Amino acid sequence: MKNIVHIEALSKTYDSGHQALSRVDLDIHQGEILALLGPNGAGKTTLISIICGIVSASTGTVSVAGHDNVRDYRKTRDLIGLVPQELTLGAFDTVWNTVNFSRGLFGKPPDTAYLEQLLKDLSLWDKRDSELRELSGGMKRRVLIAKALSHEPRVLFLDEPTAGVDVELRQDMWKMVRKLNDSGVTIILTTHYIEEAEEIADRVGIISQGKLLLVEDKQNLMQKLGKKQLLIELREMVEAIPAALAEYNLEISRDGGHLVYTYDTQSERTGITSLLQDLNDNGMSLKDLKSSQSSLEEIFVNLVSTK
Amino acid sequence: MINYQAIRVIYKYEMLRAWNTLLQTIASPVISTSLYFVVFGAAIGSRIEQIEGVPYGVFIVPGLVMLSLLTQSIANASFGIFFPKFTGTIYEVMSAPISFFEIVVGYVGAAATKSLVLGVIILITANLFVDLNIAHPFVMALFLVLTCVSFALFGFIIGLWATNFEKLQLIPMLVITPLVFLGGSFYSVSMLPPAWQTITLFNPVLYLISGFRWSFFEVADVSVGVSLAMICMFLLACLALVWWMFKTGYRLKQ
Numbered sequence: 001m002k003n004i005v006h007i008e009a010l011s012k013t014y015d016s017g018h019q020a021l022s023r024v025d026l027d028i029h030q031g032e033i034l035a036l037l038g039p040n041g042a043g044k045t046t047l048i049s050i051i052c053g054i055v056s057a058s059t060g061t062v063s064v065a066g067h068d069n070v071r072d073y074r075k076t077r078d079l080i081g082l083v084p085q086e087l088t089l090g091a092f093d094t095v096w097n098t099v100n101f102s103r104g105l106f107g108k109p110p111d112t113a114y115l116e117q118l119l120k121d122l123s124l125w126d127k128r129d130s131e132l133r134e135l136s137g138g139m140k141r142r143v144l145i146a147k148a149l150s151h152e153p154r155v156l157f158l159d160e161p162t163a164g165v166d167v168e169l170r171q172d173m174w175k176m177v178r179k180l181n182d183s184g185v186t187i188i189l190t191t192h193y194i195e196e197a198e199e200i201a202d203r204v205g206i207i208s209q210g211k212l213l214l215v216e217d218k219q220n221l222m223q224k225l226g227k228k229q230l231l232i233e234l235r236e237m238v239e240a241i242p243a244a245l246a247e248y249n250l251e252i253s254r255d256g257g258h259l260v261y262t263y264d265t266q267s268e269r270t271g272i273t274s275l276l277q278d279l280n281d282n283g284m285s286l287k288d289l290k291s292s293q294s295s296l297e298e299i300f301v302n303l304v305s306t307k
Numbered sequence: 308m309i310n311y312q313a314i315r316v317i318y319k320y321e322m323l324r325a326w327n328t329l330l331q332t333i334a335s336p337v338i339s340t341s342l343y344f345v346v347f348g349a350a351i352g353s354r355i356e357q358i359e360g361v362p363y364g365v366f367i368v369p370g371l372v373m374l375s376l377l378t379q380s381i382a383n384a385s386f387g388i389f390f391p392k393f394t395g396t397i398y399e400v401m402s403a404p405i406s407f408f409e410i411v412v413g414y415v416g417a418a419a420t421k422s423l424v425l426g427v428i429i430l431i432t433a434n435l436f437v438d439l440n441i442a443h444p445f446v447m448a449l450f451l452v453l454t455c456v457s458f459a460l461f462g463f464i465i466g467l468w469a470t471n472f473e474k475l476q477l478i479p480m481l482v483i484t485p486l487v488f489l490g491g492s493f494y495s496v497s498m499l500p501p502a503w504q505t506i507t508l509f510n511p512v513l514y515l516i517s518g519f520r521w522s523f524f525e526v527a528d529v530s531v532g533v534s535l536a537m538i539c540m541f542l543l544a545c546l547a548l549v550w551w552m553f554k555t556g557y558r559l560k561q
Contacts, residue, residue, distance in 0.1 A: 014561055052402040055561050074308070074404035082402050088395035092327065093320075104316030105403040147399065 004030040004079075004155055004186050005051065010060035012046050012210075020046040022210040023060070028155075028188060033181055034215075035201035036190045043210040044190040045085060048157050052082045064155065078106065081153030085160045085190075087140045091133040095124055095143055098132060099150045106151035115150060121176065122146050138169045145176070156180060158189040162196060174200055198222070223264075230261040230272065232279070233288040242282045248275055313405040317413025318420075321387050325421050332421065333428060336375050340429050343371055344436040347493060358495050359526045364437045369520040370492030371433065376426050376451070377458050377487055377512070381479050384418035384462030389469050392558075401560070407553030411463065418459035419452075426451050440523070446531070447522035453538045454515060460545040467549075467558050486512040496528040511537060 005028035012021040020043045028034055036044050049055040051062050053073055062069040064076035090098065099115050119125040122142045127135065132143065141161070148156060158177070162170050177200060181187055191197060197204045198218065205215040237256035248271065251260040263270045279286065325332045348364035355363040391397040400410060433439060441447055469475040490512030496504055507513055508529075518534025521527035527534070552558070 054398055054401045056556060074310070074406075077402060077404040080402070082398070084395075084398055086395055088398060090391075090394065090396055092324075097320075097323075101316045101320055102399060104312040105399060105405060107310040107312045107404055109312060 002030040003027040004065055005188075006063045007047075007051070008061050010047070010050065010062065011058050012043075012050060012055065013058050020210050021050075021057075024207075024210075024212045026205065026212055026215060028186060029203075031181070031184055031186055032202045033177065033187045033189070033200055034203050034205060035197035036188065036205045036207055037192065037194065037197050038190070038207035039192055042207045044207055045159055046210075047207070048082070048159055048188070048190065052080055052157065053077055074107075078151070079154045081148035081151065081156045083141075083144050083148045083156070083158045083161060085163060087137060087144065089132045089140055089143060091131070093132055094129050095119070095132065095135075095146075096128040098143065099146050102147040103150040108151045114152070115146075118146055118149055121179075123172070137164055138166060141165055141169065145173075149180075153185070155186045155188070158187065160190055160192075162191065162193070227262055227264060229292050230263065230275075231290040231292065232259040232261065232286060233257065233290070234259065235285045235287045238284065242284075244282055245275075245278055248278075310403075310405050310409050313403060314409050314413045314416070317400075317410065318417045321383075321414060321417030322420065324387070325383075325417075332425070336379065336425055336429055337432050340371055340375065340432050341436070343367070344433070348436060358498070359524075361524050361526060362437070365439065366495075366520075366524070367493050368430070368433045368437065368439060369523055370487075370516050372426050372429050372451075373454065373512070373516050373519055374487050374492055375429055376422050376454050377483055377515075378479060379425050380418060380422040380455050380458035381462035381465060381483060383421050384415055384459040385466035385469065385475055385479075387414050387418055388463055388466035389475050392466075393472075397559070407550075411460070411549055411553075415456065415459045415463050418462060419455040422455045422459065423451060426455070442525050443522040447519065450515070450519045450522060450534075450538070453535075453542065454519070457538060457542040457545055460542065460549060464545060464548055464552065467552055470558070483512075486510055487516075491516050491528060495526075511541060514538065 005026070007024060007026040007028075010021055010024040010026075011019070013019045024043075024047060036047070038044050046055060050057045051064070051069060053069060053076075056070075062076075064079055067075040069076040093101070096115075096119075099119065100110060103110065103115065116125065119128055122145060124139070124142050124146055127139060132140065135143065141164075145158075145161075161173055165173070177187055177189075189196075189200070201218050203215060204218050204221055206213045234257055238252070238259075239256055241250050241252055241259070248261055251262075252258070253260070261272075261275060263272065276286075344364065347367055352363035352367075357363065358366045391400065430439070465475065465478050469477075489507065490510045491507065496507050496513065496517075499507065514529060514534045514537035517528040518531050518538070521531045521534070
């Protein structure tokens with residue numbers, strides 16, 4: 001798979017001494033939707049800001065479509081659109097003027113037809129002559145998206161796009177994100193809601209305290225999520241698992257009093273009934289059974305708290 | 308390659324801002340200039356003899372123009388860059404494929420244009436009150452343009468430097484206004500006691516007003532060549548400072 005963004009050993013320490021990022025390596029595939037998941041203050045916004053050129057990195061490099069984002073900043077920024085987290089908009093500009101301004105800033109000649117379609121897609125066309133201060137929060141969010149898309153970027157960064165957004169706009173936004181993605185735009189979004197990452201992303205990156213803990217296909221994560229564990233407490237300790245039970249891939253606890261069976265809840269047969277039968281046949285009597293499921297939330301919390 | 312579209316939209320945006328506050332942009336300087344004429348020209352001026360052969364009411368015109376030009380160039384340009392910084396909308400300019408040079412051309416160009424228009428309006432207003440003859444129109448135009456550009460650039464620097472509204476007002480209020488009033492806007496330096504004449508020579512604004520006045524009446528406190536050299540030096544100093552600020556990402560990039 002082709003990478004559109006390549007990040008190498010990226011670190012950032014602010015003047016205040018706060019280290020926001022610590023040696024982050026990340027490849028973003030062309031055409032994917034990547035969700036960066038992490039608690040507040042994890043470094044998500046710093047990472048995006050460095051890629052977009054708003055913050056300079058302390059060490060490390062970023063390249064976009066093969067161009068260095070410092071040396072060839074015109075080429076990289078040309079490809080990138082950014083929807084910031086805060087609703088930062090002028091007060092007295094009209095919607096129409098502000099999207100035209102954005103397009104011009106990125107060096108693109110005026111294109112009325114394109115911008116008209118863009119505003120229509122975002123349900124902003126009726127508001128094109130409204131001043132920005134008159135708009136609701138949700139509408140302002142839409143304007144920010146329109147501004148980010150005004151120069152037809154190939155990579156779109158959405159920094160916490162659903163913060164303070166109602167259900168309807170969220171659905172609209174995901175629809176738009178998918179549509180953009182279908183047209184080939186690579187999308188990177190940050191969020192601290194796990195369900196969001198699950199709903200929209202192809203891959204999920206987990207970031208905490210400036211470190212990228214893992215980046216994985218959502219499918220893989222979902223598989224981990226779909227796994228359940230059965231904890232079997234035995235009446236008598238065992239030293240080894242009988243050969244007859246080898247097919248179950250049981251794990252044995254250190255004291256020999258517990259067996260752990262991992263199974264897939266989504267498969268047709270979980271194998272629990274036959275396992276219990278076989279245990280009985282092998283003369284192992286059970287004291288207790290306990291099943292547990294590791295959720296993405298749990299994986300996430302584990303990752304974030306242990307580091 | 309230059310991002311002309313970006314320069315165009317920034318320039319247009321800044322000009323539109325002035326257009327939206329047209330009353331404030333044009334009416335206020337016209338009114339204040341008229342007031343100066345009423346107070347200094349008619350009321351006090353009638354009791355003052357001619358200065359170096361020029362009637363007092365006419366003599367103060369170049370100083371009046373400079374007063375408005377300096378304050379407005381600074382105010383326009385400093386606000387133009389400070390406000391996006393204050394509201395956070397600067398993120399867009401920072402993330403756009405645009406060089407510092409283009410940002411400066413856009414913002415400073417617009418601010419300079421506005422004060423240039425303002426200068427012309429004040430001259431026209433002045434012409435209603437007194438009989439104005441310009442001895443060297445081209446030199447006058449040159450001074451006008453150089454002043455607008457240099458002080459817009461200076462204002463841009465202040466706007467970048469300022470971290471709050473108070474700082475934004477600090478230099479215009481505490482430095483520029485006194486320098487303009489003490490720089491011979493309303494009098495000839497030769498009217499001062501010798502010691503003060505020497506001190507005044509350290510006031511850069513004196514050179515501006517003197518040179519500008521020369522282009523009207525061929526009367527000057529210092530030679531016009533020195534005046535031109537001074538303003539060019541100021542322009543270069545501002546350019547160097549802006550270049551350094553952008554090079555280091557001063558107050559823009561963390």
